[in-house]
Amino acid sequence: MSAVDFDSAGPSVVKSIRQRELLNSWLRLYARDQPLPRIADYQPERLNEEKPDLVYYTVETEPDPPRFTIQSEGTRMSDAYGHTGKGRYLDAYVGPRLAPYVLPVYYECVRRKLPIYTVSHIDDIYGRIVAYERLLMPFSNGGAVTDVLASLKTICEDGGFEIKNLMRGNDALPRPKLRAVIDRDLFHRAPGRIPTGELIEFS
Known part of the structure; x- marks a missing residue:
């Protein structure tokens, strides 16, 4: 498997408002030079509303590369892949x-002990382009990463699309558009307050 390059980014790289909220909840628990947050301490607001888009994994770091066991079922990932995992x-x-398109993203999350954000384009069975936005957040009980939480969002600019068997329904492979390690601005700031003298850029 060839090496995969990742951009360096801050939390603002995440497009989905809901994924930004999930990331902010992780950042509230995160502190530099301290152990990663524990999955048991991660309790963001409206978590139940997000459950269809969430996949929990436990991590075995002894193998090289590490292995990830799926701990969720009945999610939209199950629809996209055609069956529960x-x-x-x-x-x-x-x-x-x-x-080769999926696993390097998870490996990087474990290696860097930082959130990873990716965007890929996938064609549904009718040829409509679907943006597949994935946010991975690492957790630990001390030391190595023990859990990873994935938030998976699918968006189509043309409106409706067919999610069933999205990942397996045709011969076209995912087309990566963005792979980023969120390693900048790793702190949570309450919205609506800008410190005096800070320059803000608007894109």
Whole structure:
């Protein structure tokens, strides 16, 4: 598997408002030079509303590369891949065709112990382009990463799309548009207050 490059980015790289809220909840628990947040301490608001888009993984870091066991079922990922993956290793679940596009993102999350954000374009069975936005957040009980939480969003500018078998429904592979490690501005700031003298750029 060839090496994959990741951009350096701050939290503002995340497009989805809901994913930004999830990331902010992680940042509130995160502190430099301290252990990663514990998954048990992660309790963002409206978590139940997000559950269809969330996938929990436990991580085995002893193997090289690490392995990820899916701990969620009934999510939109199940729809996109055509079947539930609960209790299965991620590499076995996605299969050899998609593994080179999926697994390096998870490996980087464990290696860097930082959130990872990616955007890929995928064609549904009708040829409509779907943006697949993925946010990975690492957690630990002390030391190595023990858990990863993934938020998976699918958006189509043309409106409706077919999510069932999205990842397996045609011969076209995902087209990566952005891969970023969120390693800048790793602090949470309450919205609506700008410190005096700070320059703000508007894109």
